[in-house]
Amino acid sequence: MTLPFFPIWLVDVVGSIMMTILSFLCLGVVFELKRSDQYNVILTYLLWLCFGLAAFAISRSLGHILKYQFLFSGREIIWDSIRPFSGAINTLTFVFVASVTLFFEHIWKIHQQVLKDKQDLQSAHKKLFYSESESRRSYSQADRIIGCF
Amino acid sequence: MRDKKLVKETGWRFIQYLVFFLILWNIDAFLVHLLDDQLVVVQVLQIDSSHIQLSADNGSNSLETLFYCAKLDHLFCVPALLFLYSGLRRLLKASHSEVTRPENQRNG
Numbered sequence: 001m002t003l004p005f006f007p008i009w010l011v012d013v014v015g016s017i018m019m020t021i022l023s024f025l026c027l028g029v030v031f032e033l034k035r036s037d038q039y040n041v042i043l044t045y046l047l048w049l050c051f052g053l054a055a056f057a058i059s060r061s062l063g064h065i066l067k068y069q070f071l072f073s074g075r076e077i078i079w080d081s082i083r084p085f086s087g088a089i090n091t092l093t094f095v096f097v098a099s100v101t102l103f104f105e106h107i108w109k110i111h112q113q114v115l116k117d118k119q120d121l122q123s124a125h126k127k128l129f130y131s132e133s134e135s136r137r138s139y140s141q142a143d144r145i146i147g148c149f
Numbered sequence: 150m151r152d153k154k155l156v157k158e159t160g161w162r163f164i165q166y167l168v169f170f171l172i173l174w175n176i177d178a179f180l181v182h183l184l185d186d187q188l189v190v191v192q193v194l195q196i197d198s199s200h201i202q203l204s205a206d207n208g209s210n211s212l213e214t215l216f217y218c219a220k221l222d223h224l225f226c227v228p229a230l231l232f233l234y235s236g237l238r239r240l241l242k243a244s245h246s247e248v249t250r251p252e253n254q255r256n257g
Binding site: 004008012029036053 | 199200214231241
């Protein structure tokens, strides 16, 4: 089956350029988000996710654009030797994105547990403070009563 | 995200769409690599600068068409990143409105 090559080339080249631009725009927005709330775990995750996606977009875009450069200039042999490395870098960046996601799933659980413990501690502190002031009040009342006798 | 009820916010819902498109892109990329590199059931021959010839081992036209469509994988990953960008923009907008809300309440 003979098919036009132009759609594949167009989608590949325009898509690669758009991916690179969008990944950097995402990084810009996530940096701004992180500046507004530095210790937010979810935002840290989004920052790392965007780093991974930007690395993926750059390596993949470079790979695809270089591919057409070599194919159209008749230097397929060079592309054949670069191809495995380009593919390996792409796969590694995606493994990084997946690892970050799995890692932050656990960090999120730990973070939630720490927040729950903090709330428990605060409520225990409140109860202790209340019972301490109650016992002080009772002691002073008892002192006054004893003083009357 | 559903567990944490994050998808109720538009920003996080858009990030959920990112994940959906990335899943589709992964399936697509897997299919292309499987047909092209692993099973080698579709051969691609560059006839000239504007045409390619696809030939499936079993001569199936549908397999060749599927391979041709699957080669257009940026149609999945560009929308994915667009959703991520829109989602992040909405989260930023929401965080700005959260910061300014108490001031407005004090002034109002």
